[in-house]
């Protein structure tokens with residue numbers, strides 16, 4: 001059975017006090033209200049990760065994640081955060097290849113392959129993002145484009161390494177726009193991507209891979225999205241910034 005997971009992607013939001021308040025609220029609400037087995041990951045700005053650790057229940061199913069890491073372990077890369085640094089403060093997950101990173105920071109499939117390697121070598125679970133633009137969806141081979149993102153950044157991994165990767169399908173046209181993919185569109189893409197993974201790593205590995213949906217998933221639409229057979233949870237942006245909404249989304253994934 002593949003794991004179900006809901007990850008909050010806070011992006012560049014919240015001051016320190018606001019971050020402490022939000023984590024505390026989410027921890028309390030999830031603890032009291034969510035009975036299922038869904039894992040929860042809070043991908044906060046990395047500057048807060050060390051301090052926020054103390055607000056998580058020990059051994060619980062809520063953990064912290066970073067939103068990016070550099071491919072090099074250390075060195076003269078001003079402003080960057082490395083995978084060994086994240087490991088050294090007990091972080092377990094890292095988002096890689098988010099479309100905003102690809103768009104604004106020019107991250108490429110080849111560079112992301114190296115970041116995936118760095119994450120895995122340091123015991124981090126990559127939440128690897130893929131997804132097509134609106135123009136690609138309307139005029140192009142969007143399925144081929146997304147499959148290529150997976151091929152070029154992940155298919156060099158051994159089967160054992162690949163087993164640690166979580167994938168997030170996030171159509172760019174749905175991110176932060178309020179335009180969610182329909183549950184059928186999400187299901188169709190997830191099924192296709194799972195088949196693509198099966199072609200490389202075999203059916204069993206593909207069936208065991210957690211594939212999240214992201215893009216304007218919220219308290220209202222999460223239950224229908226997560227009910228799709230190939231949708232194993234979500235990567236949640238805007239709705240992860242409000243404890244009540246985020247808890248509702250987590251509940252919807254049980």
Ligand code: PGA
Pocket residue numbers: 009170174175176177214215216217235236237238239
């Ligand atoms: P959104 O963001 O939920 O605000 O659309 C999702 C994401 O970018 O991961």
